[in-house]
Amino acid sequence: MRQYDIVVVGAGSGNMLLNEETAHLRAAVVESDRFGGTCLNRGCIPTKMFVVAADAAVGVREAGRLGVHASVDRIDWKAIRDRVFGRIDPLHESALEYRRANGVDVYTDAGRFVGPKTLQVGDERITGETIVLAAGSRPVVPDIPGLDDVPYYTSDTIMRIDEIPESLVIIGGGFIAAEFGHVFSAFGSRVTVVQRGPRLLMAEDEDVSARFTELARRRQNVLVDAQVAAVGRSGRGVAVTVSGGGTVEASALLVCVGRRPNTDLLDVAAGGLDVDEHGHVAADETYRTSVPGVWALGDIANHFQLKHMANAEVRTVRHNLLHPDDLRPLPFRLAPHAVFTDPQVASIGLTEQAARDAGIPYRTGVRNYSDTAFGWALEDTTSFVKVLVDPERRTLLGAHLIGPSAALLIQPLIQAMTLGQTVDQIGRDVLYIHPALTEVVENALLDV
Template identity: 75%
Template sequence: MRHYDLVILGAGSGNMLLTKEFAQLRTAIVEPDRFGGTCLNRGCIPSKMFVVAADAAVSARSAGRLGVHAAVERVDWKAIRDRVFGRIDPLHESALDYRRDNGVDVYTELGRFVAPKVLQVGDEQITADVFVVGVGSRPMVPDIPGLDTVPYHTSDTIMRIDEVPRSMAVIGGGYIAAEFGHVFDAFGAEVTVIQRGPRLLMAEDEQISARFTELASRRHRVLLGATVTSVERTASGVAVAVTCAEGDQVVEAETLFVCAGRRPNTDRMDAAAGGLELDGHGHIVTDDAYRTSVPGVWALGDAANHFQLKHMANAESRLVRHNLLHPEDVRTLPNRVAPHAVFTSPQIAGVGLTEQVARRDGIDYLVSVRDYADTAYGWALEDTTSFVKVLADPADRTILGAHIIGPQAATLIQPLIQAMTLGQTVDQVGRDVLYIHPALTEAVEQALLDL
C-alpha cells in the first residue's frame, strides 16, 4: 500500500492546488478522464468558443436594423469544432507530462474509497495524510421511457458531433439548453425546447426569465409546462412524446439533446465508504473552510457545492491551498456572493437576491429597472429588449442583487459584484464613480441613480 502526504482526486480545479510550495511533499493526482475537468474539456471554455461563432452569425443576420445588409454565406461546423478542440485537446497530455516530470504520481484509473482515507485505484490501494476531493459532476440523465433505446447527446458529447443536425429536440430549459439552443439555431438547426416549468431559465430573476422566454420563443419552438412521457427511434431520428398545456403531441427531430441538470460524481468514488457525509443531492458536506466529516479530507468544486461555477471552484482551490499550507491560520471564503452568467443570446448575468425570493422571504427591498434603450449606446445598438435590474436594502442602501439581460451582461455586472463584495452603497457606486459616456455601463449607472 503506497502512502502519500497529499492525494488529489480530480484534475480540474484540484490540479490548481499543486503550486511550488508543495514540491517537498509526496503527492499524487487521481484522474480517470482528462486534465482540466469539465470546464476545459466539455464545459465553459469550449462552449463559449462555439457561442462566439454563433454570435457572429446572429450579428450578421440581424445587422439590417442598423442599415447593414449582410448574410451568412456558410457555417463550417467542422472548422469551428476543430478550431475549438485543436486548441483544447493537446492540453491534457501536456498537463499530465508536466505533473509527472515534476515528481507527482498520476493515476489514470478511477479511484474509489474502500475505507476512510484508503483509496482503491486499479489493482492497488493508496493512503495519504491529506486527501482533497474535487471529482466534479456529470450530466444527469432522467428516467424517461425509451431513452435507453435511442441515440441522444448531453453536454459531454454535443460539441463533438460531425455536422449540424437539421432539427434538434432539447429536453430542459436551463443554462445549457439556453446556450446550445442559441448555438445550433444560429448554425441552421430547427430547435424545439421542451421545458417542465412555466418559463425558461427558472433560476434567474423572474423578470429576466420572462424576457428571455419571450425572446427565445421568437427563435425556437418552446413548449412550456411540458412533460416528456416517452421517446422512440424513428427512421430520421427520434420522436419525443410530450404532454403540455397545448395538449399531447409528438416532437420529431433528427437529434435529441438532454439537458436535465448535473449530479456530483461522489457516487463513482464511493464517498460513503470513505466516511464522507453527503447531503440529499449527493454533495460532500463541508464546513466553511471546506473540511469534510473525515479529518484530513477536504472537498471543493461541484462535488461539494451546488453552484457549478468554475470561478467558485477556483476560489475554493485557492482557499484550500492556503489552509493546507497554513493550518494555524485556517480561512474561509470572505463572502458568499456567487455571480454567474449565461452565454446565450441575449447574454444574461446575475448575482445575489432575486425579486421573487425577496418577496417569498419577506425581505424589504428597493428595485430599479433601466433599459439599455435609455442610454446612448443602447440607441446605437437599436436595442429594445435589454435591461439592468438592481435590488437594494432600503435601510443600509447596500446592493442585495443585480440582474442583467443584454449584450455584454457578464461584463456590465462586474462593478455591481464588486460593490456587493465590498459592502458599498448604491450612493457610493452610483454617485461617487464616473461612468464613461456613452458606454453601456451608463445603464448600470442609471439604475443606481434611480435607487
C-alpha cells in the same frame, strides 16, 4: 500500499491545488479522464468558443436593423469544432507530462474509497495524510421511457458531433440548454426546447426569465409546462412525446436537465464521508469533510457548478492545508454567474421573488439599454438592468442583467456587493464613461 502526503482526486480545478507552495509534499493526482475537468474539456471554455461563432452568425443576420445588409454564406461546423478542440485537446497530455516531470505521481485509472482515507486505483491501493476530493460532476440522465433505446447527446458529447443536426430537441430549460439552444439555432438547426416549468431559466429573476423566454420564442419552438412522457425512434431520428403537447420529431436529441456530483462513483460512503440530500460531499465553510484530513471542493461539494467558485475554493483550501492554525472560509459569500446565450444573462444575489418570499424589504431600480446612447447605437429594445436595494442600508441585495455584454456590465455591481458599497457610492461618487454601455448600470442605480 503507497502512501502520500497529499492525494488529489480529480484534475480539473483540483489540479490547480498543487503549486510551488506544495512542492515539498509527496503528491499524487488521480484522474481517469482528461486533465482540465469539465470546464476545459466539456464545459465553459469550449461552449464559449462555440458561442462566439454563433454570436457572429446572429450578428450578421441581424445587422439589417443597422442598415448593414449581409448574409451568412455557410456555417463550416467542422472548422468551428476543430478550431475549438484543436486548441483544447493537446492540453491534457502536456498537463499530465508536466505533473510527472515535477515529481507528482499521476494515476489514470478510476479511484474509489475502500476505507477511510484509502483509495483503490486500478490494481493499486493508495492512501494520503491529506486527501482532497475534486472529482466534479456529470450530466443527469433522467428516467424517461424509451431513452435507453434511442441515440441522444448530453453536454459531454454534443460538441464533438460531425454535422449540424437539421433539427434538434432539447430537453431542459436551464443555462446549459439556453447556451446550446443559441449555438445550434444560430448555426441553422430547427430547435425545440421542452421545459417542464412555466419559463426558461427559472433560477433567474422572474423578469429576466420572462424576457428571455419571450426572446427565445422568436428563434426556437419553446414548449413550457411540458413533461416528456416518452421518447422513441422515428423516420427523422427521434420522436419526443410531450404530455398534453403531442409528439415532436427531430434528427437529434440533447438532454440537459442538470448535473449530479460524482460521489457515487467514488463510493464515498466506504470512506466514511457524509453527503447531503443531493449527494454532495458535506463540508464545512473551510472545506473540511466529516473525515479529518479529507477536504472537498468544486462540483462534488457545492451546488454552484461554477468554475470561478472552484478556483476560489482551490486558493482557500491550499491556504488551509498549509496553515492549519489559521483556517479561513471563502473571503466572500456571494456567487455571481452568467449565461452565455443570446441575449447574455448575468446575476448576483437575491432575485425579486426570493426577496418577496422571504419578506425582505427592498426597492428596485430598472433601466433599459434603450435609455442610453449606446443602447441607441445597438438599436436594442429588449435588454435591461435591474437592481434590488436594501432601503435602510442602501446597499445592493441583488443585480440582474439581460442583454449584450451582461457578463461584463455586472462586474462593478459584484464588487459593490462584495465590498459593501452603497448605491450612492457606486451611482453618484463614480464617473461612468459616456457614451459607454456602462451608463445603463449607472442609470439603474440612480433610478433607485
